[in-house]
Amino acid sequence: MSRFQFPIAPETQEESALRQRVRHFLANELKSGGFTPGPDCWVSGVAPDFSRKLGEMGWIGMTWPRQYGGHEQSALHRLVVTEELLVAGAPVAAHWIADRQTGGQLLKFGTEEQKKAILPKMALGRSFSCIGMSEPEAGSDLAAVKTKATRTSSGWKLSGRKVWSTVAHISDYMIVLARTSPAQQRNRHIGLSQFLVDLSLPGVEVSGIRDLAGKTHFNEVLFDDVELKADALLGVEGDGWAQCMGELAMERSGPERFLTTFILLEKTIEAMRDQIPAKVLGDLIARLVTLRTMSRGIAKRIHDGERPDTEAALVKQLGNAYEKHLFSAMRDVIAMKSETEIHSELLSLRDEIQLRLPSHTLRGGTTEILRGVIARQLGIR
Ligand SMILES: Cc1cc2nc3c(=O)[nH]c(=O)nc-3n(C[C@H](O)[C@H](O)[C@H](O)COP(=O)(O)OP(=O)(O)OC[C@H]3O[C@@H](n4cnc5c(N)ncnc54)[C@H](O)[C@@H]3O)c2cc1C
Structure with a gap:
């Protein structure tokens, strides 16, 4: 098989x-x-x-x-x-x-x-809502989260700091991964829990972080002894790691992992159809058809109640590589003409994508981490 x-x-x-x-x-x-x-x-x-x-x-x-x-x-x-x-x-x-x-x-x-x-x-x-996993010292090594939730007579007290929280500035809720009992050396995944946190509560502070392209879509979120009700705990205490891992197939397999730069292909075709070598276009379309087929296959498996986590890691990894490839292919096509002959909108689109591309291989799991997941499934790690 x-x-x-x-x-x-x-x-x-x-x-x-x-x-x-x-x-x-x-x-x-x-x-x-x-x-x-x-x-x-x-x-x-x-x-x-x-x-x-x-x-x-x-x-x-x-x-x-x-x-x-x-x-x-x-x-x-x-x-x-x-x-x-x-x-x-x-x-x-x-x-x-x-x-x-x-x-x-x-x-x-x-x-x-x-x-x-x-x-x-x-x-x-x-x-709206956002994801509160990453912290300044806990990204790829997510089990290192330091945000802490301690039991009180009426529920929980939450303190800590999350970063890169996409859309937290307009969100009503964040699902926060926090430590509810000390990390054990033998297995740091034990003792983590997830909480549904109402971001309007006293003690929550959200501040925007500007990205390379100058936009503010992600944030730093501070929790200063935020009082949570008992039902803020999602599911069972200590189940946080399993809950986070359970979302990965959804997070990594969707078309957002390979269609984010597609608009550049369309706009370049509109502006410079005759300049694009058929081989370049054929290669891009063939890869795209493959990625779509893979993504649809995963959606079907998720619908059937399965957890295709490694296949999702493959889609994200190949999708990120595809987006980079699409960008450099279109940048080369655009370079065939003098910039004064090209509509400024296409040039701005190219420049914005160039500034955004580095984030694609970080968010949702970095290239090295995903390759590690895939290698494990292949039995070579
Ligand atoms: C646009 C954007 C949106 C994001 N949105 C959210 C969000 O909404 N919520 C959220 O919680 N987080 C979010 N993140 C954070 C994202 O999940 C982290 O950036 C990611 O997990 C990597 O963590 P890090 O940035 O701390 O980098 P690090 O983990 O410090 O990694 C730095 C580099 O070291 C490499 N590396 C690390 N460990 C290993 C290893 N064991 N083996 C080999 N190489 C390794 C990595 O591959 C990477 O190249 C977002 C990030 C971006 C860029």
């Missing part, structure tokens, strides 16, 4: 019809000035109003149960929508994490009260 499994999941008629509806919606939005396309739109395209429109269309929380505001559709339907939004460069960052991760975590580990109160608002694009 193959070490990696990517079942082929051809697009159904229903999915194709959904794709057409999303395209139609996006074309109208674009025409009426509803958004300006941009690269890396799922991280830096923060537009709560646009998220609300998508919520009204039923395109957030698509896979969640109806009783919590969802639409009970498959992971493949969701993938169709996310692909179209990314290709259009639509500003989807505000709700991306709530839709991709927090919703699923709440469905698995939240209380009935939390699910009823929070999920319907998230599905309408009216409540």
